[in-house]
Amino acid sequence: MTSRFLKACRQEPVDATPIWFMRQAGRYMPEYRTLRKRYSLLDICRAPELATEVTLQPIRRLEVDAAILFSDLLLPLEPMGLPFDFIKGEGPQIERPIESPADIDALRDFEPQVALAHVLEAIRLIKQELADRVPLIGFTGAPFTLASYAIEGGHSNNFARTKSLMYGHPKAWHRLCDRLADMAGAYLSAQIDAGVDAVQLFDSWVGALSATDYREFVMPHTQRIFQTVAGRVPTLHFGTGTSAILGEQREAGGDVIGVDWRIPLDAAWDRIGRDRAVQGNLDPTLLLGPPNRMLSQADDILARVANQAGHIFNLGHGILPSTPVEHVQILAKHVHAASLRP
Numbered sequence: 001m002t003s004r005f006l007k008a009c010r011q012e013p014v015d016a017t018p019i020w021f022m023r024q025a026g027r028y029m030p031e032y033r034t035l036r037k038r039y040s041l042l043d044i045c046r047a048p049e050l051a052t053e054v055t056l057q058p059i060r061r062l063e064v065d066a067a068i069l070f071s072d073l074l075l076p077l078e079p080m081g082l083p084f085d086f087i088k089g090e091g092p093q094i095e096r097p098i099e100s101p102a103d104i105d106a107l108r109d110f111e112p113q114v115a116l117a118h119v120l121e122a123i124r125l126i127k128q129e130l131a132d133r134v135p136l137i138g139f140t141g142a143p144f145t146l147a148s149y150a151i152e153g154g155h156s157n158n159f160a161r162t163k164s165l166m167y168g169h170p171k172a173w174h175r176l177c178d179r180l181a182d183m184a185g186a187y188l189s190a191q192i193d194a195g196v197d198a199v200q201l202f203d204s205w206v207g208a209l210s211a212t213d214y215r216e217f218v219m220p221h222t223q224r225i226f227q228t229v230a231g232r233v234p235t236l237h238f239g240t241g242t243s244a245i246l247g248e249q250r251e252a253g254g255d256v257i258g259v260d261w262r263i264p265l266d267a268a269w270d271r272i273g274r275d276r277a278v279q280g281n282l283d284p285t286l287l288l289g290p291p292n293r294m295l296s297q298a299d300d301i302l303a304r305v306a307n308q309a310g311h312i313f314n315l316g317h318g319i320l321p322s323t324p325v326e327h328v329q330i331l332a333k334h335v336h337a338a339s340l341r342p
């Protein structure tokens with residue numbers, strides 16, 4: 001499959017800069033909201049036909065260079081013994097969060113081919129429907145970010161419970177991350193077997209850690225996940241608030257390192273090293289408007305990269321629900337036109 005996105009992951013020359021968006025399917029799209037009137041988020045994630053439909057919605061609407069599997073980061077928690085639900089207006093809620101080392105030892109192992117068979121079936125359906133128009137990105141959550149939901153029970157601002165367990169019970173913390181890394185390696189491998197063309201590891205909240213803590217508590221586990229899938233498909237490593245740990249993340253792995261808007265992309269690329277590809281880094285709130293500011297900031301990012309091979313355009317985090325669809329359309333078109341190679 002020849003694709004701008006896959007070429008950029010491998011730092012090969014491209015005709016124009018590839019672009020896709022985290023949360024490119026979601027509440028900002030009227031066709032998604034229509035489907036959500038009849039089905040919950042988990043209904044959609046568990047029905048391969050619905051997950052396929054939602055994955056394809058942005059492909060029909062936007063000039064994007066990749067599709068991302070529609071699913072959720074938290075799905076593997078349930079078969080590990082941590083059931084959860086999404087509460088309207090509040091986000092995810094784990095029924096009985098991890099409180100002690102004993103809770104960690106009670107977690108279960110599972111086979112993704114059995115417990116998450118519906119996700120793998122969705123991948124096969126999506127690949128058929130896409131017919132190689134654009135590649136499909138699979139994903140899973142990284143140990144720190146998944147552990148934070150399992151321990152906090154939902155979203156957190158300071159990760160106080162997570163860090164207390166990490167500092168207070170380091171051995172139990174490493175056992176938890178070992179289990180999560182086993183899961184992530186097996187789940188990503190199963191997604192690759194089912195047909196995804198690239199995989200992204202989401203460590204959305206790992207920017208809460210210092211470089212020293214990242215090295216001690218996270219890096220060995222993340223490294224093991226990337227080693228498990230090495231050489232099979234391109235890998236992307238994503239986080240937010242990570243300006244101070246980009247070098248450590250690079251060491252942990254990933255052919256492509258995600259960068260958010262808090263650091264200029266060229267400075268980030270220097271820290272990561274020019275022998276890796278980068279993905280980013282427009283602030284998602286710029287898509288709320290006005291469009292001229294969004295576009296001038298997109299031009300600034302493109303100018304900093306100067307068409308060097310190995311840049312994938314994306315936002316620093318997901319599209320916000322109140323984003324006008326037209327702004328997303330304008331941005332995707334603009335990035336292609338403005339980065340067209342002579």
Ligand code: CP3
Pocket residue numbers: 021022023024025026027036041068069070071072073074086089090091092139155202204318
């Ligand atoms: O288009 C895509 O990016 C693919 C789909 C996708 C979803 N979740 C669907 C979803 C992906 C890649 C995710 C990953 C995910 N899920 C992450 C990591 C990425 C990130 O944003 O940092 C995290 C932290 C989660 C957990 C989660 N799921 C949260 C915190 C929420 C927000 C709750 C809220 O009300 O905003 C969700 C819900 C969720 N997952 C939505 C979507 C489209 C919201 C839409 C809905 O309620 O219908």
